[in-house]
Amino acid sequence: LTTIYDVAEHAGVSIATVSKVLSGRPYVSGATRERVLQSVNALGYVPSVAAQSLAGSRTNMIAVVIGYDPHDLFADPNLMQALHGIDSEITDRDFAMLLSCAQPGADHLSAFRRLLGGYRVDGVIVESGLGDEGVHLLMQRNYPCVIMGYSPLGLPCVHPDDYGGAQVAIRHLLELGHRRIGLIGGPPSNSYATQERLRGCQSALEQAGIAFDESLLTYGSWRAESGYEGAKQLMTLDPPPTALFGLNDRQALGAIRWLREHGYRVPEEVSVVGFDDIESAALWEPTLTTIRQSPFAIGQRAASMLFALIEDQELETRQVILSTELVVRQSTAPAAKT
């Protein structure tokens, strides 16, 4: 392995000078800089991150901490897109990302503790849903840190406009004449996204003079099965809803599956709306009307905020809310006359 000493020798300077050139600090003569750079190139030198890190500078590495939830986690296209967004931001800065999952058994804090002690990273992006205690730990050591999701503690965070998006979805259904709208939610607890989307639903309904009806609400997971079960449950109500709002697309798709299996025509008899606009939404039959958000943009934004933090810049906004967009496709239609 070629070290800084090799470069120094090759260039006929001291290692301190090599270091200075490489870190872009001033007070190096142009000629020296040139010579060093050439040596670096000639030798294909890449500094050891371990040594750099130990010596107290940057590690060029950020950690992405995600909760441990074997099923939901890695099956979630949104997470994937968010990672993609993060990657797209860090890649030109020559950063790498350390994926740190919470341990299955251990408390969520373990992931943070390991990070704090063991790995030296320049900053951390936390997937929400992990709770705030871990983040709190990071804060105390004032680690640069951004949350993808919500932060009750007021930490820098970025998330889609769940509240507004849900409102728009409900209003779309209301305009189509639907009055009984079944809601299929994500995890009942610990999910700000679910809560915010439900708040949005409630507000849109109440603005239309419709009381929020708890019996039209089911909870589950973010998975398709949860939508399937939700539809089953809601459609046995009397009278059944004329529209279903799956709080994410996978649930909406699962709901459609149940509906069609049981002879309901979508959208003629039952309209269905989703949230996310995942790839499948446009491929499904019928194609899914949904609220588009961009987890890719969330990841990107989180990363760029993190870099600002790392570089000690002031954040313009500590809470970034990315707008959503209604995408009308085939799965919604006017409510059938009753």
Place this chain on the structure above:
Amino acid sequence: LTTIYDVAEHAGVSIATVSKVLSGRPYVSGATRERVLQSVNALGYVPSVAAQSLAGSRTNMIAVVIGYDPHDLFADPNLMQALHGIDSEITDRDFAMLLSCAQPGADHLSAFRRLLGGYRVDGVIVESGLGDEGVHLLMQRNYPCVIMGYSPLGLPCVHPDDYGGAQVAIRHLLELGHRRIGLIGGPPSNSYATQERLRGCQSALEQAGIAFDESLLTYGSWRAESGYEGAKQLMTLDPPPTALFGLNDRQALGAIRWLREHGYRVPEEVSVVGFDDIESAALWEPTLTTIRQSPFAIGQRAASMLFALIEDQELETRQVILSTELVVRQSTAPAAKT
């Protein structure tokens, strides 16, 4: 931050002893070991990976190198599952994974070089499709390294039985009476998976006395659109195929979408088979007949092989081929009489 010195002081021993206890080396008295462990616990000590790494021991970190292909990469549910599999293996060993994507512009080697020089990881898992030059680099430094996919260089690798799986898919269609079978392939070049699956198709067809017909083959990407386009292209042939084999599920699903949009009934008029068995395959309408593979298992296996390598154990097998399984669902039916 608490260091090994703090622990040593707290336990009343030298840092060498603390180190010995922590690394599980012998020749420490039980009492001393106890005392050290208690101090570690009391202080919540976690060793600095940077220091450990510099001092020449394990980093407890592996790198996963993936090619840069913004669209396909992070949209691929298989990759996600593979990461999940890797994670499941490393998590109880308290390892972390460094996700290293090749740079957009730069040659693929850049990702490897950075790894080699900058980051000290104990081993590397390479997603295939990156070519072998980078892996070669790793080999030269004899870095423990496992490939998810194929290795022409004979490096340790693990992949599904693409060849056999494709054979089974084709035989399934043959048994249903199909004779003209359209093939929708992945990326034309650089994809061993595509090549192997096509070889499987060819062999199954020829065993049935049917010549491999290039005109019944389209290439594209692994995305759904590619299947959509493939179906469009293949169905304009005269006579059109009675069955389509999407070399992955997303393509198969895209093909079904095109077929239904254009009035073809699936499976009554055209049968469709996929490969992978992704989540959507069972949700789609019709549900998709497909060849099931487990990218999760691939990831797991790759990781466990890597650990064996890291621990200097002999590998029983350098090329692990995971079996696939035909899952018959609704998208295939007997060929219509002509």
Place this chain on the structure above:
DNA sequence: CTGAAAGCGCTTACAG
């Protein structure tokens, strides 16, 4: 069984 000392490859004041 235990500890003193060198060294891993850098960065950062500090002198020059």
Place this chain on the structure above:
DNA sequence: CTGAAAGCGCTTACAG
């Protein structure tokens, strides 16, 4: 503008 030296937090022979 340049370099000598200390120090980052560990591990690993090597003595004891």
